Amino acid sequence: MANIWVFAEQTAQGDALEGSLEAIAAARQLGDEVTAVLFAGTEKTETALCQAGADKVLSVQHAGLSPYNVSYFTDALVSLIQERQPDVVLAGSSSIASDFLPRVAARLKTGLILNCLALDDHFIATKAVMGEQQIATETIPETKPKIFTLRAKAYAKPVPDASRTVNVETCTPELSTHPKTRLIEIAQADSNLKKLEDAEVIVSGGRGLKAPENFQMVEELARLLGGSVGATRAVTDAGWRPYSEQIGQTGKTVSPKLYIALGISGQIQHVVGMDSSKLIIAVNKDENAPIFEIADFGMIGDIFQIVPLLIKTLQERS
Amino acid sequence: MKIVVCIKQVPDTVQLKFDSQNNPMLDNVEWLMNPCCSYAVETALQLKETQEGSTVIAISLGGPKAKDGLKRAIAMGCDEAFQFNNAASDAYSIAHSLADAIWKQVPDFDLLLFGQYTDDAMHGITGPMAAEFLNVPSITLGSKVTLTAPGTIRVERQTELGLEGHEMTLPGMVCMANSSVEPRIPSIKGVMRANRTEISFWDAETPVSAVVQTLSTVRKPKKSGGTKIDGSDAQTAVDQLITYLKAQKAL
Numbered sequence: 391m392a393n394i395w396v397f398a399e400q401t402a403q404g405d406a407l408e409g410s411l412e413a414i415a416a417a418r419q420l421g422d423e424v425t426a427v428l429f430a431g432t433e434k435t436e437t438a439l440c441q442a443g444a445d446k447v448l449s450v451q452h453a454g455l456s457p458y459n460v461s462y463f464t465d466a467l468v469s470l471i472q473e474r475q476p477d478v479v480l481a482g483s484s485s486i487a488s489d490f491l492p493r494v495a496a497r498l499k500t501g502l503i504l505n506c507l508a509l510d511d512h513f514i515a516t517k518a519v520m521g522e523q524q525i526a527t528e529t530i531p532e533t534k535p536k537i538f539t540l541r542a543k544a545y546a547k548p549v550p551d552a553s554r555t556v557n558v559e560t561c562t563p564e565l566s567t568h569p570k571t572r573l574i575e576i577a578q579a580d581s582n583l584k585k586l587e588d589a590e591v592i593v594s595g596g597r598g599l600k601a602p603e604n605f606q607m608v609e610e611l612a613r614l615l616g617g618s619v620g621a622t623r624a625v626t627d628a629g630w631r632p633y634s635e636q637i638g639q640t641g642k643t644v645s646p647k648l649y650i651a652l653g654i655s656g657q658i659q660h661v662v663g664m665d666s667s668k669l670i671i672a673v674n675k676d677e678n679a680p681i682f683e684i685a686d687f688g689m690i691g692d693i694f695q696i697v698p699l700l701i702k703t704l705q706e707r708s
Numbered sequence: 709m710k711i712v713v714c715i716k717q718v719p720d721t722v723q724l725k726f727d728s729q730n731n732p733m734l735d736n737v738e739w740l741m742n743p744c745c746s747y748a749v750e751t752a753l754q755l756k757e758t759q760e761g762s763t764v765i766a767i768s769l770g771g772p773k774a775k776d777g778l779k780r781a782i783a784m785g786c787d788e789a790f791q792f793n794n795a796a797s798d799a800y801s802i803a804h805s806l807a808d809a810i811w812k813q814v815p816d817f818d819l820l821l822f823g824q825y826t827d828d829a830m831h832g833i834t835g836p837m838a839a840e841f842l843n844v845p846s847i848t849l850g851s852k853v854t855l856t857a858p859g860t861i862r863v864e865r866q867t868e869l870g871l872e873g874h875e876m877t878l879p880g881m882v883c884m885a886n887s888s889v890e891p892r893i894p895s896i897k898g899v900m901r902a903n904r905t906e907i908s909f910w911d912a913e914t915p916v917s918a919v920v921q922t923l924s925t926v927r928k929p930k931k932s933g934g935t936k937i938d939g940s941d942a943q944t945a946v947d948q949l950i951t952y953l954k955a956q957k958a959l
Contacts, residue, residue: 402869460836460846485867489848492799492833496840501800501919504832519925520732521721521827527923570845570880574862575873585868633851633866633886639721639827640743640886642868648958659722665931669958671949673939684931687952691939699946 394421409482501530522662542587591617598653602630638663656681744823783894783902796915803837839881
């Protein structure tokens with residue numbers, strides 16, 4: 391069986407990224423030796439990765455690895471791969487993985503497939519193509535390592551096992567990197583903001599909300615359900631909500647346990663980004679809105695009457 | 709500044725219909741400039757407008773449809789357009805072909821712009837792979853590019869957690885994802901210019917071998933709907949919803 395590496399990441403708070411833990415779950419299913427590779431990581435993350443199923447954490451410490459820099463990350467991972475020759479490298483989908491792994495794959499003359507929905511025992515991957523309307527089956531037949539990133543929630547996050555041994559090897563690679571890019575500022579909306587792709591509950595609003603201030607009730611409903619706020623492209627294009635909340639083609643693809651679509655007609659651009667949600671609730675006043683074709687529970691009615699009542703009912707329950 | 713923009717024509721996936729065998733009817737749908745590529749073109753044109761004496765060169769790897777995209781790029785305001793074609797099939801061989809052609813034809817480029825991904829293949833890796841082959845720095849998920857000093861750009865990058873600002877020393881490559889500006893509609897004058905402009909062909913080399921193979925492509929199964937209720941009485945509707953959510957163990 392294969393020797394699998396998981397390129398693991400951590401949040402600004404020093405916790406393992408959900409996607410990294412999901413990738414360990416996938417690696418555990420597919421290989422017999424699972425090594426998590428962590429750059430500039432914390433002890434907390436190293437422990438979490440082992441308890442999630444990694445046999446070992448390769449903890450790479452180097453001044454160039456924090457904050458993220460494409461040149462340092464590429465050089466560091468390429469040199470480790472060349473030295474230790476893993477068969478497969480997995481990662482969660484993230485703005486870091488999709489930024490530097492293409493360079494790693496190009497330099498090593500091997501294949502990379504982003505946002506896989508599943509991998510089989512032979513590392514044959516499925517992924518969405520054609521505006522999320524088709525599923526392609528793809529393989530990296532000849533070259534090594536095969537590199538994949540997994541779409542959020544494609545694999546369930548493992549339940550941590552505190553009895554597992556925490557096995558960490560720390561290494562400091564020698565890098566002769568001359569970076570030509572530099573991070574100069576981060577303007578985060580909210581450092582505690584849950585990554586939309588990881589949310590268990592998403593409450594989304596569309597044009598039917600009529601004005602940006604009406605998103606207050608979307609936010610309140612999301613808060614009561616412990617979820618995050620999403621939006622359609624029409625809404626983000628109008629500047630009512632940030633692009634980071636956009637779901638659908640050109641935005642994010644999500645599959646939460648519960649998705650509540652408010653005032654969303656259900657055009658294909660939006661639907662392809664959320665139709666793998668476990669449970670879809672839709673409220674729309676137009677009974678012919680296409681969102682009802684995919685909603686598990688559709689309500690033909692006025693969001694401005696139904697949502698405040700729903701909020702009130704949930705507040706009374708808690 | 710010499711800016712090279714790589715573009716691709718793709719079927720309009722929003723309007724795409726499927727036949728009775730669930731195959732996409734690619735001949736019955738409009739083909740357009742891939743949305744992320746149009747953000748790259750718009751970004752290039754805005755940079756050109758702030759930098760006198762700049763040139764924007766659009767290139768496209770592909771068959772007859774690639775020409776339509778290049779004509780549109782000229783109509784929008786690009787100065788030159790080049791087409792070439794080979795049998796490159798995966799992102800690796802496409803990126804290698806593009807890098808190779810750029811290295812031979814425009815070795816003195818300052819900035820290379822790509823779309824983050826194309827709507828058809830959805831690779832999302834061609835730009836940074838080409839940057840690696842050309843040995844220039846790369847930034848992906850770009851939403852805005854500004855020239856801050858000669859040979860230095862600032863790139864805003866939209867990540868899952870918010871907006872980042874990066875500085876890059878040129879020459880370099882940026883992939884545009886969401887544009888903070890709407891791609892311009894070509895003017896009448898631009899369209900006339902595009903009609904007069906011959907799209908030149910570059911010779912294409914035999915591509916390097918693909919490293920990723922596509923085995924099959926099928927239509928994504930359509931999710932079916934469930935219960936639909938009349939919500940004209942809001943209180944009854946909310947009660948029904950709560951009952952439903954409890955039954956589904958979602959509350």
